[in-house]
Amino acid sequence: MISLALQGGGAHGAFTWGALDRLLEEEEFEIDGISATSSGAMNALAVAQGWLEGGREGARAKLTRLWESIAAQSGMLRWAFHNPVGASTETLLLGLSRYFTPGQINPLGLNPLRAIAESLFDFEQLRNSPPFKLFLAATRVRDGKLELFDNDRIDIDALLASTCLPQLFAPVVIEGETYWDGGYAGNPVIEPLIYRCESSDVVCILIQPLTLARLPASAREIAERTVELGFSTTFLRELATLQQAQRALAGSFPLSWLGRRLKGMRTHLIEPGESLDAYSSKSRMSTRIDFLRELYGFGRERAELWLAAHR
Numbered sequence: 001m002i003s004l005a006l007q008g009g010g011a012h013g014a015f016t017w018g019a020l021d022r023l024l025e026e027e028e029f030e031i032d033g034i035s036a037t038s039s040g041a042m043n044a045l046a047v048a049q050g051w052l053e054g055g056r057e058g059a060r061a062k063l064t065r066l067w068e069s070i071a072a073q074s075g076m077l078r079w080a081f082h083n084p085v086g087a088s089t090e091t092l093l094l095g096l097s098r099y100f101t102p103g104q105i106n107p108l109g110l111n112p113l114r115a116i117a118e119s120l121f122d123f124e125q126l127r128n129s130p131p132f133k134l135f136l137a138a139t140r141v142r143d144g145k146l147e148l149f150d151n152d153r154i155d156i157d158a159l160l161a162s163t164c165l166p167q168l169f170a171p172v173v174i175e176g177e178t179y180w181d182g183g184y185a186g187n188p189v190i191e192p193l194i195y196r197c198e199s200s201d202v203v204c205i206l207i208q209p210l211t212l213a214r215l216p217a218s219a220r221e222i223a224e225r226t227v228e229l230g231f232s233t234t235f236l237r238e239l240a241t242l243q244q245a246q247r248a249l250a251g252s253f254p255l256s257w258l259g260r261r262l263k264g265m266r267t268h269l270i271e272p273g274e275s276l277d278a279y280s281s282k283s284r285m286s287t288r289i290d291f292l293r294e295l296y297g298f299g300r301e302r303a304e305l306w307l308a309a310h311r
């Protein structure tokens with residue numbers, strides 16, 4: 001049995017699609033819980049909904065439907081953000097977001113993810129009959145606090161909160177609180193998989209490589225790297241804290257339940273390595289199906305390497 005921690009990162013979440021697709025082929029892997037952020041949250045709900053409908057094969061099929069649906073919405077994105085001439089939508093949105101608020105860029109408040117989610121996910125079923133524990137991360141705007149929406153609280157608003165990039169979409173209000181993308185507070189979050197799940201194995205599927213093949217040199221590369229660091233430092237700090245606690249407990253005896261739990265945790269990383277080095281932050285907004293399938297292929301390859309080394 002394993003738990004999964006799924007990092008977010010826009011369209012690069014198709015890498016996670018590929019990694020999950022490969023892991024779901026392994027019959028011995030049962031899922032205890034999934035903690036997910038942003039596009040990772042979309043992947044998590046696809047796995048959960050598909051599992052309810054048809055087990056692991058249903059989960060694989062639902063993941064494919066999710067990313068094909070995202071690709072099919074590229075025309076709607078262009079229309080929603082007033083880009084009828086066919087210019088690169090991702091270039092246009094990045095440019096506009098530097099000077100205008102989401103309300104000015106997108107006055108109708110359109111969010112293509114809402115239509116996709118409502119067509120693919122039965123939120124009432126996911127709340128009442130979840131196949132495993134789910135935790136979707138969002139960031140509370142007023143104080144930056146991490147908010148985890150668990151099975152009892154999962155609905156369309158919780159999902160949209162986890163995926164809400166404030167440069168493009170209006171903040172999501174839930175019970176009087178305003179939320180942005182979960183990546184600002186935890187991307188992904190390990191804590192609920194330690195304290196609220198039973199599995200001792202946590203597989204973290206990352207979209208950002210842990211190390212760079214080369215350091216950023218140009219102004220654009222430096223700007224992109226600062227954004228990446230902002231979305232990954234919380235996870236790296238949480239991982240380091242767990243490892244530090246395990247070292248401190250190494251020689252301790254007897255241990256409390258929590259001590260035994262922390263000491264026995266095993267974290268595993270599936271990350272893209274150099275496979276995404278050629279892509280910039282702009283490509284995180286690209287929903288072309290050929291690009292998404294390329295990322296899917298990278299994800300399957302990296303999961304295969306992890307299985308060969310660590311199964």
